[in-house]
Amino acid sequence: MTMLKTYISILRGTALAATLLLAGSALAQTTATGVINGVLVNKSGISLQFDSDPAGVTLGAAGTNAATVNFGNISAFGPLAGGVTRPSVTAANFTVRTIFDVQVVQGGLNSTTYTLTANLAAAAPTGLSYRVDAITLTTVAQTVQTNAAYNTDIAHNLDLVVLTAAPGAGGPAVATPLTTTINFTATAN
């Protein structure tokens, strides 16, 4: 009698196990689960890009942090390219101007504004000087703007002041492209 009970119990257990296996097999065809432990490290930072201003010369490589601006032919009295104006002409010099935009974007910072500085990468060509927003640039960084807002294009005047003297007499070389690089740095406040 005892053996019979034991035998029945084994049979029941086997049947239950078989049922569970069948059920498990059926479920496995439609469901799969898994767990991935992802780890993210939030890095804060800011980026700077140059954009063309509607009132200025169209930049080369606009939307990047390494753009170009070409004034084309400039003179005290002759025609100028689109987007270039001539705010002043004196006996000693003349100024040509274009406008470009700077946009600085930040992420992960508590900073709400930034400071923009600029400097010439090398000494200016003879007879030329460069100004950003009336700040005459040198090879030493100078503040162009403080408390500038993020995430928006901010227009800046870029002036070339050209001496009117003839080449060899203090004036710039003529009829040849003169190129200068201006370095900009935005620092989160």
Place this chain on the structure above:
Amino acid sequence: MKKVVLLTIFAALMMISSAAVAQTATGTLTVTATVQGSIGLVFNSDASGVALASGAGTNTATLAFGNVSAFGAIAAGIVRSTTATNFTVSSAVDVQVSKTNSASANYTLKAQLGAADAVNNWSVGGIAVTNAAQSTLTATGTYGANSNFPVAITVPFTTASGTLISNTINYTATAN
């Protein structure tokens, strides 16, 4: 225990260092321009002539003689001469040509009437000007200085009183 303390200090220093470094972004803008030599011309009122009615200091000016006649009153600044058949009124007008970024030593100045005038005779700086061709006023103009080139009109006596005389004189300065 000692290692734990050191690690804690190191971690704290790292956090302080990270917080102290200002976040910056940089960019470079390459600027190119080609300087060209140029010259500019402006008209100025001459102290001895009629003051320019408009445009003094620019390259588009107006010289208004007002009412003129062979024998009647004449405005200050006008020089008049009369013959048996006509009279001439003249006023000093300064022309200033400036040069920039150029080694040019001087300039040539020419003038031409904008429209034909079959009745009156025009001259600039003593040189007759018509609309047929440019007349050379000087071939050795001095840069950066006012040069007086009087504008004169010779009017026949046959011209009806009240007749308006108007024309445009186009000047061209060319660097030598």
